[in-house]
Amino acid sequence: xxxxxxxxxxxxxxxxxxxxxxxxxxxxxxxxxxxxxxxxxxxxxxxxxxxxxxxxxxxxxxxxxxxxxxxxxxxxxxxxxxxxxxxxxxxxxxxxxxxxxxxxxxxxxxxxxxxxxxxxxxxxxxxxxxxxxxxxxxxxxxxxxxxxxxxxxxxxxxxxxxxxxxxxxxxxxxxxxxxxxxxxxxxxxxxxxxxxxxxxxxxxxxxxxxxxxxxxxxxxxxxxxxxxxxxxxxxxxxxxxxxxxxxxxxxxxxxxxxxxxxxxxxxxxxxxxxxxxxxxxxxxxxxxxxxxxxxxxxxxxxxxxxxxxxxxxxxxxxxxxxxxxxxxxxxxxxxxxxxxxxxxxxxxxxxxxxxxxxxxxxxxxxxxxxxxxxxxxxxxxxxxxxxxxxxxxxxxxxxxxxxxxxxxxxxxxxxxxxxxxxxxxxxxxxxxxxxxxxxxxxxxxxxxxxxxxxxxxxxxxxxxxxxxxxxxxxxxxxxxxxxxxxx
Ligand code: F6P
Ligand code: MG
Numbered sequence: 001x002x003x004x005x006x007x008x009x010x011x012x013x014x015x016x017x018x019x020x021x022x023x024x025x026x027x028x029x030x031x032x033x034x035x036x037x038x039x040x041x042x043x044x045x046x047x048x049x050x051x052x053x054x055x056x057x058x059x060x061x062x063x064x065x066x067x068x069x070x071x072x073x074x075x076x077x078x079x080x081x082x083x084x085x086x087x088x089x090x091x092x093x094x095x096x097x098x099x100x101x102x103x104x105x106x107x108x109x110x111x112x113x114x115x116x117x118x119x120x121x122x123x124x125x126x127x128x129x130x131x132x133x134x135x136x137x138x139x140x141x142x143x144x145x146x147x148x149x150x151x152x153x154x155x156x157x158x159x160x161x162x163x164x165x166x167x168x169x170x171x172x173x174x175x176x177x178x179x180x181x182x183x184x185x186x187x188x189x190x191x192x193x194x195x196x197x198x199x200x201x202x203x204x205x206x207x208x209x210x211x212x213x214x215x216x217x218x219x220x221x222x223x224x225x226x227x228x229x230x231x232x233x234x235x236x237x238x239x240x241x242x243x244x245x246x247x248x249x250x251x252x253x254x255x256x257x258x259x260x261x262x263x264x265x266x267x268x269x270x271x272x273x274x275x276x277x278x279x280x281x282x283x284x285x286x287x288x289x290x291x292x293x294x295x296x297x298x299x300x301x302x303x304x305x306x307x308x309x310x311x312x313x314x315x316x317x318x319x320x321x322x323x324x325x326x327x328x329x330x331x332x333x334x335x336x337x338x339x340x341x342x343x344x345x346x347x348x349x350x351x352x353x354x355x356x357x358x359x360x361x362x363x364x365x366x367x368x369x370x371x372x373x374x375x376x377x378x379x380x381x382x383x384x385x386x387x388x389x390x391x392x393x394x395x396x397x398x399x400x401x402x403x404x405x406x407x408x409x410x411x412x413x414x415x416x417x418x419x420x421x422x423x424x425x426x427x428x429x430x431x432x433x434x435x436x437x438x439x440x441x442x443x444x445x446x447x448x449x450x451x452x453x454x455x456x457x458x459x460x461x462x463x464x465x466x467x468x469x470x471x472x473x474x475x476x477x478x479x480x481x482x483x484x485x486x487x
Pocket of ligand 2: 275276310312313397399
């Protein structure tokens with residue numbers, strides 16, 4: 001039987017309302033529309049279609065290099081099987097296969113990954129799952145290629161690249177080590193006010209060094225003139241102004257006020273959720289060193305990844321490599337004796353911080369999952385509780401920013417606290433700072449005129465969202481002191 005519906009209103013096009021209401025948000029449906037691999041307007045398209053296969057191809061080349069230097073038969077056979085698994089992953093990536101569960105390889109994140117896949121991504125492919133999840137999944141599958149082996153569980157296909165990039169940052173590395181090898185002091189004849197002002201200017205410049213360390217373009221430090229370099233320890237005004245104009249959402253003033261208030265409370269705990277190894281990590285450490293020496297922080301905790309992640313992210317091995325190469329390495333054959341000595345002394349001081357517990361390196365499994373940080377309080381309550389005891393959590397880089405903001409098309413004028421959702425609103429949420437050079441689609445926190453600013457840049461500067469030329473320094477209000485309750 002069929003009914004004729006001639007008197008009812010005609011079918012309408014229902015447009016979803018954004019942001020979605022909290023109860024309808026899930027990893028496949030972020031608060032604003034997700035970026036997906038098939039969106040040609042998004043960086044997701046180039047990444048899923050071209051960048052990831054290229055990265056994987058380079059990874060295979062790296063393993064072949066290792067294979068050719070191996071002599072033990074059992075290890076060779078084992079490594080050949082890793083390559084075969086990488087080739088199979090490449091095929092899946094290129095043929096847009098459905099995302100399968102992760103094999104139980106003993107990693108602490110397997111249950112989290114498979115829960116995500118089973119609940120939200122059954123039948124989804126690399127191209128139609130949200131970009132953030134699909135991209136993270138690829139790195140987890142790459143890890144699986146090795147973790148199921150016998151002899152190569154901890155192999156890092158990106159390790160050579162990471163070391164190489166740092167060794168090629170000669171000028172910028174010594175610019176910093178020659179200034180910071182000596183413990184930091186302020187001129188004695190300054191008044192209390194002048195001392196605070198000198199510290200403030202130094203803090204702001206070091207915040208920028210830490211920020212721009214995230215850009216692939218290291219020219220900020222390399223191109224500085226003698227005059228600009230001097231400004232690091234004195235006024236800092238001119239150079240700061242020149243680079244600061246590219247910080248489109250800028251809460252550096254509030255960041256300084258937060259840091260100073262920590263010192264008033266005898267120094268706080270500051271956490272860094274790290275991004276990239278090598279030069280960026282080195283900049284992070286220079287910044288953290290200043291935070292300790294100036295008394296702004298009495299403890300710094302660094303959060304890294306448990307296995308190779310998004311090519312250049314810091315693992316424990318990268319952390320140790322940096323510290324030990326600075327103290328014992330021969331990375332810079334052209335460096336003068338003074339330069340080598342400055343790097344050695346800096347490295348020794350940092351290692352001492354670790355021994356004294358002033359610096360602590362950690363690696364929670366949650367950082368290598370496909371969850372965004374909107375889900376952190378619920379999916380990793382232990383980690384949330386741990387972070388809630390921090391006075392300030394600094395998230396470095398583009399990927400961490402994508403995870404904070406659910407990697408979706410929120411309007412650029414969206415307030416940072418709104419964009420990071422539960423990481424700002426959950427009871428006990430620490431103050432969160434995102435230091436990020438803009439290298440992908442999501443842009444928030446640009447203030448009330450943000451939408452117009454973004455529209456203008458869209459018209460005038462194609463690719464401004466992926467060039468790393470622009471940045472944001474955004475700070476949340478936080479809800480410290482509030483009890484954390486998990487239901
Ligand atoms: O592949 C894209 C991406 O995930 C972007 O977020 C960014 O271009 C890059 O990889 C990672 O950048 P970062 O190291 O700053 O997180
Ligand atoms: Mg990274």
